[in-house]
Amino acid sequence: MKAWLFTGAHEPLVRIERETPAPGEGEVLLTVRGSGLCHSDVGRMDGTLTPYMPKKPPIVLGHEIAGVVETAGPGVTRFAPGDRVVASGTIAYCPGRDADGGYASHVLLPAACLLPLPDTVSFAQGAAATDAGQTSHSALVNAGGLEAGMKVGIIGLGGLGMTAARIAALLGAEVHAAEPRREAWDTASALGVRGVVADADGLAPLAPDLIVDFAGFGTTTAAAIRAVRPFGRVVQVGLGVARAEIDMQVLIGRNVTLRGSGGGTPADTAAVFAMMARGDLEIAASTIGFEDIPEGLDRLARGGVIGRIVAEMT
Template sequence: MEAWLFTGAHRPLERIARDTPRPGPGEVLLRVRASGLCHSDVGRMDGTLTPFMPVPPPIVLGHEVAGEIAALGDGVSGFALGARVVASGSLAFCPGRHADGGYATHCLVPVECLIPLPDTVSFAQGAAATDAGQTSHTALYKAGALQPGMKVGIIGLGGLGMTGARLAVLGGAQVWAAEPRREAWAAARAQGVTEVFADVLDMVGLELDLIVDFAGFGETTAGAIRAVRVGGRVVQVGLGRTSATISTMELVGKSVTLVGSGGGQRENTAAVIAHMARGELTIEASSIGFDDIPAGLARLEAGGVVGRIVAEF
């Protein structure tokens, strides 16, 4: 098998060849067909998130994995060789974080992480569902307690934010968004977003029940607290910066609930894939090849990417 190995912060990924592993009890070996690129891996490579890694390098990154089952370990039932699946990570276990992940031709995962991928959903969409989908769904429905009829603000229209905006619309909410990159505005409106603004402070006065910050650049968190209604809720997802200065006067004076949300569970990923299978959700994604994974991460670092980047191989 081949893989792109992360050996430490401020170092380029190293292309390696190694023996294809055999699955142990309760594990399956995936032939990876699609692996999504996530900005959090940029944060690991530039050192921002490296101290928070549950398993230190060297490790194969890539936590958005879809593929076909190539081998079954002892005790595995419910899945057959050749089955199309996604590996849905959680805070307890996630490929690319707790063990070698999807920037590789093959990947070992526990069977309890697997979710069947319908034939009508592509590997690329399945891979995107495991992070952009799962994280957005969790932020809205678990941390955000979204209900039909709510007024929701979305900060940041990258891969997660655009998906979150669509999921909020599908949940019966009226949705506004803040995104400085105007090239994303038309796509957001096509997903059902009522209006897009350049800055979160432009949403002050809308009396939003819930704001989800998928950007996380400090001032966006502070702006969300200012823009949400009295007694409203702000969910923090984005980690564009690892700290923020907020007005505790506004937080307390308005009785705002501020909640952090990262990742999710299998049921969140499954809900996203169900939307995809019904034709209600497509995560905007551009495709690259296995050889282009380092260049794709460099594009993420440079900014300006609309939607997700997914390596298909």
């Protein structure tokens, strides 16, 4: 098998070939067909998130995985060779963080973290759904308590933020967004966003019931706390910086709830697949080849990517 190995912060990925593993009890070997690139892997490579990795380098990164079951290990009854599946990680277990992930031709995974991929959903869309979809849905519904008719603010229209904006609109919310890159505004409008402002403080006149911050630069979190209505809720997903300051007086004085949200559950991924299967949701994504994964991560690090990048394996 071939893979891109992460050896440590500030080091480039290393192209390797090694023996393809065999699945053990409760495990499945996947042939990877789609592997999404996530900014969290940029954070691991630049040292921001490296100290928080349960499995230290060397490790194969990549936690947005879609593929085909090649071999099912002993005790696996839900999946068989040829099945189209995705890996839907959780807080407890996530490939590319707790074990080798999807920047590879093959990956070994616990069968418990797999979900069937609907025939109408492509491998690229399936891979993107496991993070951009799952994380966005969980932030809105589980952490944010979104209900139809609520006014929702989205900070950051990257891969997750753009997906969250569409999901919120599909769930009946009035959606507004803050994004400095004006090239993303038209796409957001087409997905159901009522209006976009360049700065998070521009959401304040709207007094949203809920704001989800997908940027996470500290300044954006502080602006969300100022902008949300009194007794409203701010959900923090983005991790642009590891540490930030917020105004405690504003947080307490306005009775704002601030909650962190990372990842989600297979139920969130399943809900996203249902939207996709109905034709209501398509995650904005561009595709690259396996050999282009390092360059794709460089593009994420530089900024300016609209939507997700998914490496398609052949």
